[in-house]
Amino acid sequence: MKQIGGDIGQSIPMVCQNRANTRRPIVFLSNERASEADILSGHFKSTRECIAAAEGLVLVLHDTTEFTY
Template identity: 50%
Template sequence: MEHSWVDKETAETNLGDARLNRRLGAMLEALEQRPGQSLPTAFQDWSNTKAAYRFLSNENVSEDKILEGHFAASALRIQATEGPILILQDTTEFNFKRADPDKIGFTKSSTGRK
């Protein structure tokens, strides 16, 4: 039986309760289906959304514990290769919202010629 990416990515995650581990997997699968969406949109109904909020507020759940499985899976992927490992990171953030967009005004005119 082939394991899903979620199973592989969370195999070493231990939140102290099998139900919490399963909930993390279910949440990751839902978020995969709707990337970038809010939790209510990603989870589609109130019961799943409420379960996600309960999961995130559980004292046994922390960022470190959630990422533990991901770090272990990443280490296995690195060990499985002999070639160079590229680690890409982009922490760039853009915010184009303005309190008063009219204050920006006309910023530049370009005719495509120099």
């Protein structure tokens, strides 16, 4: 997961570079017990803490761009 997090925007095979390393995140992400909410909960908690600690105005920017392949 560190490899994937360190290269945001790349595909899992591109980041992991070989078949053995690619299998691990795919198995993890396919696990029914690992929900999207569970995976993102740490990010949401960290974001709340950063905003709570900020002094003054906090801008929340959102990119609404969508791609259909």
